[in-house]
Amino acid sequence: MRFQLTDDQVALQAGVRELLARRFGGEALRAAVDAPELDRALWRELGAAGFFSLRVPEADGGVGLGLPEAVLVFEEAGRVLLPGPLVAGHLAAGVVDGAAEGEVVVTGVDPDGLVEWLDAADVVRGEAAGAVPLRSVDPLTPLHRVPGVSGGAVDPVAVLLTAAEQLGTATRVCELAVQHARTRKQFGQPIGAFQAVKHLCAQMLVRAETARAAVYAAAVTADPVDIAAARLLADEAAERGARDCLQVHGGMGFTWECEVHLHLKRAWVRGRRAGGGAESEESLAVDLLA
Template structure:
């Protein structure tokens, strides 16, 4: 089986990246940080571009593509730190009127957390008793559900995989940022990318990102629950680990509010608690061995 992207898949990924670069560039990202409210205009534009209706059949107004293509879209969303309950709205297309074209925002409870509850038009799942929670990520407002007897209901495998795809996109972006900075920042008369310690950090980031990307894309083809759990584990590790190493490469500058690196780390922390936690993923993989 050939796992290389087809020309159509590459064109799809390129189109989404260009859309986000035009509509959600760094200036828009920083504005969203300062004014954390969902951009309904952007949401509708995503809907018009087929982001939410990607997997709906064409005779239902969708694009007629599959989970492997959806993973590509969510990688790009994660790379751009696109805010909002993207996964829940995408999964609601075809069942919740207005979700497919981006005129309705849908959110869902996941592992006791509900992102963007106040902004959502429709909420999937029981969120009785949800209370506001101070989120570490300024771009992901959260509510917490009260503790309940037994575990929270399992989230659909597709949701877990799409959260993992976002993590992969973030891991790839922080790798690019670290390498770019290492090529320009100079110390002791040479660029820091020439130092062995920095080379090792960047190489480790690349390995984590590519391993997670391969796992996520393979799981998108097989849709196997255990492979999805393993992909989520690897993607969470790549997103969090790469953001931390990117901070290390940037040094003191990386820890400033003006740098974007901390936003990737904070989003990675939040995503790691959505869809499927590491504990649940480890149990799923261990049970299959």
């Protein structure tokens, strides 16, 4: 059996990529890093495009699509490092007035007490009293932590959408590594001709495509165990892929002009959201033992 995107899904993915390229390209990304404030105009434009209301039924004013389409959209958001509490905003659509349209910015308290973009939010889902600001490694993800919060139920959809964002980063850093390997020359030839660089790029591609298969499959089954497996693979593909991309770029990968280090930092932050790491491993272990 072959599983392929439908024509409508391909069109949705292309449309979102075009929108983000126009509204949040390379120059906008660097401008956001220099002045890390949430772009309310862009947030409303995302709302108008159906980013947040994608899974809200048409009868309730939403787009009426499903989890597979949401995964495609969040993959594109991860690919360009779109900032903001995207997952929380998506989950709040149809629940919090104004969230679907992007008029209201919603963030949420992670089951482990982590809160993204707290100061920029109009609505906080969960108890954030006493939240303490943290120094975030990612300049585009301001963080707070609520003391005393540890554990709790994790929304599988939030876990999967985070995996989709990680998949976007894994895909993008693979592209960046290949582009650099083709154009950067040493000893009179592109560095991509060297076996060590070829192996790095090949490993990045394998990890990204393995994660893609898992994330897309989990979007279809919506099974919590499938989602846990997809999250583990996507976290690994994003974090290891970004590190390998830095290796291909060498010292210039750490410069402010290069976006590779931003992908690595965002991948680290996403990987600390609830549902990743040990939590997904525990879910898989319980299922295997059962």
